[in-house]
Amino acid sequence: MYIYRKLISLLIALSLSYGLYSQGCSDAGFCTMGAMKPSQEFNKNIPIKLRSVTVGFYEGQSNTSAIIRAGILDFGFSIGGQYDLQVKVPYMYIDGNFGSNSGIGDISLSLTKNLITKPEFDILGTLGAKIPTNRSNITVPGRDAVFPMYYQTSLGTYDMVAGASFINKKWLISVGYQQPLIHQNENTFDASVDSWSWYEGGMSYVREHDVGRNLRRGTDVMMRFERNFRMSRLTFNVGLLPIYRITKDQALNEDNEYEKLEGTTGLALSALFGLNYKFNVFSGLNLIYGQRITDREFNPDGLTRKHVISLNYTYNF
Template sequence: MRFLITIILLFVGFQFTYAQGCSDAGFCTMGAMKPDQNYSKRIAIKLRSVELNYYKGTSLLTPVIHAMTVDFTLGINDYSSFQIKLPYQWIKGNLGDNAGLGDISLSYTRLLKATDDWNINGTLGAKIPTNDANATVNNENTGGMDSPIHMYYQTSLGSYDAIAGISAISNNWLFATGIQIALTENNNQFAWSGFPNYPDQEYLEKYNRGPELKRGIDVMLRVERNWRFTNFNFSLGALPIWRITKDESIIPGTNERAKLDGTTGMALSVLASFGYHFDVNNSIKIIQGIKITDRDFNPDGLTRNDVLSISYVYKF
């Protein structure tokens, strides 16, 4: 137990370093693309679990994003499972505060092939928006107006997304890749003019604008090395995420839509995780990442400077 407490304190301490977790709207924690997956040589596994996750992330500007997520995984038969994630988010920053239900994640995962050393899994899924990503605030900075806030402050991405992925898992290694495609644009109308009393115009204009944004296509790759012991495990890995097509939005001040320069490219994180199993049913896991690179232009509000994720998992 002393060893466990020491490890937890070390990981919590890393919260104050520059780090970035999954900044891709969440598809890198769905189904076959999840980190720290268990491997078994048995084919017939019915996985049922409930995971309670607390997440804290700081943005490139002042907003701090918190989330509590309930993650259900339900075994359908010996080879497949269904996952649903229900997050509640609250955000605080210089432009205002916001809170509410986040986007709902649904995914179906199937064991495609099992050998003596590897399991191959495939996932199909979707993200369902809970609002149109156009929440407003009314405070001293807005001059008494109801002003839409930037995507950093929104609890939803405001779009329907399609997701697919595949992974290969052994006792020591996890390789996963996936794709996320935004099918619709959101209704975010954030504008610098909505905050006429904000005292620092130069800071305000650091919030990249993208009215009625449709995000480009994201492709991820996860490479993870795991070390497993009787009651605990830890891992090191890399998570590059490429936005391979440009975001698209209304050009501010016009009714024309256009592709946005600077929105493609790679966001790279180096990740570390620690897990402790109290018994066969109860465990905890902690994930922390170090930010290496990012995209130049981020109107979607997904970029994080610092991320820490702590989970309690009950398997039944």
């Protein structure tokens, strides 16, 4: 099979995915796993490779002062010539009015198989998982104040991911499903407690998103529509990334019981723009910009991104 290079591209990743590139993918990240990855190549003339490594840089702007940055290592392995294993490890750095936080982010694992191979198109299928690297309860250095969710390096939940994609020379169309298996994180951020009395800045936004304590995220469904314009070494692409949360988030109320949160279902839509340049058959650069178009009515964790940009270098062995 001559499929491997189309499985090697960008990280969310933003998303995920997060869910790229609004709430749900730049952090949850499943939009950039396996068959759902952006900017996949359709080329029948490149032989299968044993291994690939992608080094990437991601930056996202939150609705507050916080800037979220990540350095990402993305490893690709071929298994038996039939499966592709992707292992994605981000190192997160968040900086804003509350200070800064950094550490290894959630690890993504995905196994992809080419389900149908035709001269005109391929169809891929993916199963995967997101593995948390901490309890999403990191505190401000030197204080007892717990960072809000958008300052955390991990979502704090184990997630199952499934997806598929259709690829030809002009189009990439993919669908994905993300289901938290262990639903709740262990974040205990509370803007009203005395541990935040030291902070003299504005707290209005975080108080509006102060119901994420031990949050149980809902289920996300995503699609990616990407139109590619290919030249010998250079490829442009434009697309849309709709992510729909089909079940409501749940949070603890004053009686310490879970209740469903209104306004947490619905559509988050982003526009995508990409540029790919191949130096040779072994390496290339990939640049992607995502711009939020619309978002859900209410995001209890405050993880919405206004826009994101990512730059990635891939080397194939």
